[in-house]
Amino acid sequence: MSKASKSSGFEIVAREDFSDVTYLLEIRHPLMAKAARPGQFVIVMSHEHGERIPLTIADFNRTKGTITLVIQAVGKTTREMQQTCQVGTSLYGVAGPMGIPSEISHAKKMAFVGGGLGVAPIFPQARAAKEAGAYVIGILGFRNKDLIFWEDKFRKCCDELIVCTDDGSAGVTGSVTKGIQVAIAGHPNIDEFVAIGPPVMMKACAEATRPHKIKTVVSLNPIMVDGTGMCGGCRVKIGGQIRFACVDGPDFDGHEVDFDDLMARLRRFKEEEQAALERWSENCRMREIVTSAPVRAADDSGSLPDPFEEVKGG
Amino acid sequence: MAKKKTIRTIPQQRAPIREQEPAERTKNFAEVAHGFRVEDALHEAERCLLCPDPACVAGCPVGIDIPGFIQKISAKDYRGAYDVIADTNLLPAVCGRVCPQETQCEGVCPVGETLEPVAIGRLERFVGDKAIQEGWSSVPYIEPNSFRVGIVGSGPAGMACAADMAKAGCDVTVYEAFHLPGGVLRYGIPDFRLPNEVIDAEIDNLRRLGVKFECNTLVGRLFTIEQMIDELGFDAVFIGTGAGYPSFLGIPGDSLNGVLSANELLTRCNLMRAKDAGYDTPIPLGQRIAVIGSGNTAMDAMRVCLRLGAGKVHCIYRRTRAECPARAEEVHHAEEEGIEFHWLTNPIEILGDDKGNVRGMRCIRMELGEPDESGRRRPVPVAGSEFEFEADLVVVAIGTNANPIIGQTSKLKLNRRGYIEADKNLATSMAGVFAGGDIVTGAATVIEAMGAGRAAARSMKAWLGIRDTDHVYRTEKAGGNGKLFGIDLEERNYARVRIG
Ligand SMILES: Cc1cc2nc3c(=O)[nH]c(=O)nc-3n(C[C@H](O)[C@H](O)[C@H](O)COP(=O)(O)OP(=O)(O)OC[C@H]3O[C@@H](n4cnc5c(N)ncnc54)[C@H](O)[C@@H]3O)c2cc1C
Ligand SMILES: Cc1cc2nc3c(=O)[nH]c(=O)nc-3n(C[C@H](O)[C@H](O)[C@H](O)COP(=O)(O)OP(=O)(O)OC[C@H]3O[C@@H](n4cnc5c(N)ncnc54)[C@H](O)[C@@H]3O)c2cc1C
Ligand code: SF4
Ligand code: SF4
Ligand code: FES
Numbered sequence: 018m019s020k021a022s023k024s025s026g027f028e029i030v031a032r033e034d035f036s037d038v039t040y041l042l043e044i045r046h047p048l049m050a051k052a053a054r055p056g057q058f059v060i061v062m063s064h065e066h067g068e069r070i071p072l073t074i075a076d077f078n079r080t081k082g083t084i085t086l087v088i089q090a091v092g093k094t095t096r097e098m099q100q101t102c103q104v105g106t107s108l109y110g111v112a113g114p115m116g117i118p119s120e121i122s123h124a125k126k127m128a129f130v131g132g133g134l135g136v137a138p139i140f141p142q143a144r145a146a147k148e149a150g151a152y153v154i155g156i157l158g159f160r161n162k163d164l165i166f167w168e169d170k171f172r173k174c175c176d177e178l179i180v181c182t183d184d185g186s187a188g189v190t191g192s193v194t195k196g197i198q199v200a201i202a203g204h205p206n207i208d209e210f211v212a213i214g215p216p217v218m219m220k221a222c223a224e225a226t227r228p229h230k231i232k233t234v235v236s237l238n239p240i241m242v243d244g245t246g247m248c249g250g251c252r253v254k255i256g257g258q259i260r261f262a263c264v265d266g267p268d269f270d271g272h273e274v275d276f277d278d279l280m281a282r283l284r285r286f287k288e289e290e291q292a293a294l295e296r297w298s299e300n301c302r303m304r305e306i307v308t309s310a311p312v313r314a315a316d317d318s319g320s321l322p323d324p325f326e327e328v329k330g331g
Numbered sequence: 332m333a334k335k336k337t338i339r340t341i342p343q344q345r346a347p348i349r350e351q352e353p354a355e356r357t358k359n360f361a362e363v364a365h366g367f368r369v370e371d372a373l374h375e376a377e378r379c380l381l382c383p384d385p386a387c388v389a390g391c392p393v394g395i396d397i398p399g400f401i402q403k404i405s406a407k408d409y410r411g412a413y414d415v416i417a418d419t420n421l422l423p424a425v426c427g428r429v430c431p432q433e434t435q436c437e438g439v440c441p442v443g444e445t446l447e448p449v450a451i452g453r454l455e456r457f458v459g460d461k462a463i464q465e466g467w468s469s470v471p472y473i474e475p476n477s478f479r480v481g482i483v484g485s486g487p488a489g490m491a492c493a494a495d496m497a498k499a500g501c502d503v504t505v506y507e508a509f510h511l512p513g514g515v516l517r518y519g520i521p522d523f524r525l526p527n528e529v530i531d532a533e534i535d536n537l538r539r540l541g542v543k544f545e546c547n548t549l550v551g552r553l554f555t556i557e558q559m560i561d562e563l564g565f566d567a568v569f570i571g572t573g574a575g576y577p578s579f580l581g582i583p584g585d586s587l588n589g590v591l592s593a594n595e596l597l598t599r600c601n602l603m604r605a606k607d608a609g610y611d612t613p614i615p616l617g618q619r620i621a622v623i624g625s626g627n628t629a630m631d632a633m634r635v636c637l638r639l640g641a642g643k644v645h646c647i648y649r650r651t652r653a654e655c656p657a658r659a660e661e662v663h664h665a666e667e668e669g670i671e672f673h674w675l676t677n678p679i680e681i682l683g684d685d686k687g688n689v690r691g692m693r694c695i696r697m698e699l700g701e702p703d704e705s706g707r708r709r710p711v712p713v714a715g716s717e718f719e720f721e722a723d724l725v726v727v728a729i730g731t732n733a734n735p736i737i738g739q740t741s742k743l744k745l746n747r748r749g750y751i752e753a754d755k756n757l758a759t760s761m762a763g764v765f766a767g768g769d770i771v772t773g774a775a776t777v778i779e780a781m782g783a784g785r786a787a788a789r790s791m792k793a794w795l796g797i798r799d800t801d802h803v804y805r806t807e808k809a810g811g812n813g814k815l816f817g818i819d820l821e822e823r824n825y826a827r828v829r830i831g
Contacts, residue, residue: 242599
């Protein structure tokens with residue numbers, strides 16, 4: 018039952034692999050393409066027995082009637098999708114667009130910071146800001162040169178683009194906070210920062226801009242179930258208040274967010290996730306033995322990368 | 332008509348109910364209470380006095396003709412009984428199981444003054460189950476009109492409104508945010524109380540009436556209520572999105588890992604099937620679980636935890652058993668299953684370990700003081716009575732607030748507390764848009780939500796200019812002393828004329 022269903026559901030019309038852990042899916046959903054605004058996300062169920070996982074709408078094409086998701090394979094569901102989600106197959110459920118759209122403010126000079134996978138979801142916001150007439154600075158962080166994606170897309174909508182790599186294989190050497198310093202040095206009058214990436218990175222960004230008192234919006238990614246405000250699983254602490262990221266966010270003022278609380282809550286199913294991944298990998302191996310069909314990404318089963326410890330460009 | 336029954340001539344004992352043994356049932360998710368067998372139903376039907384001015388009918392929020400259907404059971408005309416119920420209640424198999432009968436129909440039945448009241452709920456369930464078994468559904472002849480009706484939310488309110496509008500001939504589409512329809516019946520109330528097959532059967536009945544279900548559709552965000560009217564071409568819209576948005580305790584430690592809402596626990600277990608092998612959704616489970624609150628939601632959460640294999644489950648409630656808002660039967664079942672109740676106890680802090688996980692709570696004893704606005708005596712803390720309570724999972728079931736999505740995305744008028752404002756006909760501030768159920772009243776009951784759906788359908792028909800034939804038949808049967816044009820229906824002092 019781990020095959021994405023072929024007949025019904027939401028059809029995958031294109032796929033692109035950025036690296037062996039990052040892939041893009043373009044999904045046909047004309048109504049969603051029409052409704053989506055920058056900053057919103059969907060909840061996906063890849064098959065009937067699957068989990069509901071939130072994924073940011075990284076792009077949408079209103080004329081083609083498609084939305085784009087960029088996914089990092091970190092655990093059972095996202096790795097399984099990496100195998101089963103091929104062009105022509107369908108996702109069992111795609112609900113959304115969820116969350117309050119990002120405020121595309123009339124700020125004159127805006128900087129958009131994306132770390133690792135955060136690069137994808139920051140794109141529609143940067144583009145919208147450009148369309149609204151802002152001066153747009155892009156700051157993208159990757160671990161190394163090979164992991165860079167969408168640089169061309171950003172070049173088209175940014176007045177200035179700062180690429181950072183941890184190992185210095187391209188652009189500025191160091192994390193995105195280095196990029197932020199470079200940007201502030203060049204433009205002391207930046208009105209607003211928007212940062213998306215792993216919580217540690219967003220926290221670092223908020224700390225980097227705090228002394229300069231520049232408004233910094235972050236997009237939070239707590240564990241979710243329904244995405245409709247019904248379960249409270251996604252609650253985050255903002256200025257000491259409880260907020261539900263799925264209906265009150267996901268964008269919040271980075272200087273108010275309790276990131277430590279968020280990071281602790283993200284670990285709450287760690288054991289279950291690990292177990293699910295192992296079970297699934299074991300299944301894949303069994304199938305491999307039975308059918309001797311090659312199965313990707315099943316070999317490195319035991320090592321679950323923690324997407325929030327591994328600071329991609331953060 | 333049978334000769335007049337009195338309290339002395341009727342069977343004194345209620346028909347026996349057969350249930351799974353507590354020790355056995357806490358190991359499975361199968362239904363706790365088995366339904367009546369035919370002989371049980373006949374026995375119980377005998378206990379009804381067939382009151383000429385039945386209190387039970389007034390006690391039922393939708394006014395089911397209770398003596399009417401019970402009489403049909405006695406006559407072994409089960410199909411007839413079903414038709415009587417279906418006239419007002421679309422979901423007998425559901426309501427028979429989950430209504431708080433002791434505060435509604437059964438609570439006012441005069442038999443209850445000296446004996447146990449007539450088991451109206453169980454009789455209703457008997458008829459509802461029979462209907463599902465036999466595949467009865469009252470699909471009337473529907474003459475399509477050209478109206479299109481959109482329903483937001485597939486809970487009991489939405490289902491009821493959809494059914495009535497479909498019967499009136501409208502083209503009805505129900506939009507549901509989840510991947511499966513049913514609302515709380517699906518994601519909240521667990522299988523051992525309301526099996527999924529019952530919900531599926533009721534949804535199938537709606538499909539048979541021509542109702543279309545569109546799941547995975549978050550109205551407000553995918554399209555707005557305004558767009559439904561202006562762009563999608565709906566002539567009228569009903570909003571029944573339920574309450575949602577659970578409250579947390581607002582005390583230190585609220586966001587520790589291991590503190591979650593009952594809604595989250597139940598959704599993971601029921602809708603996402605975390606309890607079944609082969610499903611991916613994880614569910615947190617502890618060995619010593621504390622559930623805060625004592626409504627139906629709390630009872631369900633506790634009993635789900637037991638069935639998932641928790642060591643010990645405790646209920647923490649700041650008032651006493653007498654104020655406990657859950658259905659009496661559920662409290663009874665929970666007690667049988669070994670839930671430990673701590674009345675007059677309130678948490679004031681949740682304690683964590685160094686890894687950010689729950690290790691316990693600090694609680695305080697309460698006592699009942701003066702009555703508050705709700706008429707219940709207000710619990711007040713007893714000074715100096717604080718104590719620590721060990722727990723590794725804390726489930727919060729202390730109520731919900733209004734879901735904000737429709738409010739965020741439309742110009743509909745909301746009340747102070749964020750619920751949708753509707754007048755007595757359930758019309759909202761937007762022409763052609765009606766609302767009912769928990770999103771208007773705040774958390775209530777299944778039957779009240781269903782009643783609201785039907786009341787809204789009546790207003791919707793009036794608004795669309797559809798003649799409400801249903802209404803005329805209702806007056807014939809219930810109101811107007813069973814008379815229409817001076818003809819007493821019960822006496823049948825006229826002959827039906829058949830044409831053709
Ligand atoms: C608003 C929002 C937008 C997101 N956008 C993207 C995106 O565009 N691309 C992307 O690759 N990922 C995105 N994520 C994260 C993505 O949802 C998780 O990586 C995914 O759920 C992991 O599932 P898994 O079974 O593969 O891994 P698991 O083994 O279940 O978990 C791996 C890690 O992911 C986190 N996680 C698990 N379940 C969830 C969940 N339901 N919600 C959030 N985090 C979870 C946990 O902290 C865990 O440590 C987003 C999350 C949120 C809340
Ligand atoms: C755990 C639990 C146990 C209960 N037990 C009992 C009981 O024993 N007896 C009893 O009488 N009552 C009980 N209740 C209360 C009862 O279930 C509710 O009062 C009733 O279900 C309300 O019905 P509704 O149609 O208004 O909303 P709901 O049943 O809440 O249904 C609303 C539906 O709308 C959907 N929705 C929400 N927003 C949107 C949107 N924007 N777009 C599309 N769809 C949307 C939701 O996903 C949901 O499916 C219980 C409630 C809970 C939570
Ligand atoms: S619907 Fe509920 S209140 Fe009405 S008769 Fe049935 S069980 Fe009683
Ligand atoms: S009130 Fe009780 S005895 Fe009277 S009709 Fe109703 S169920 Fe029967
Ligand atoms: S995901 Fe359930 S309330 Fe946000």
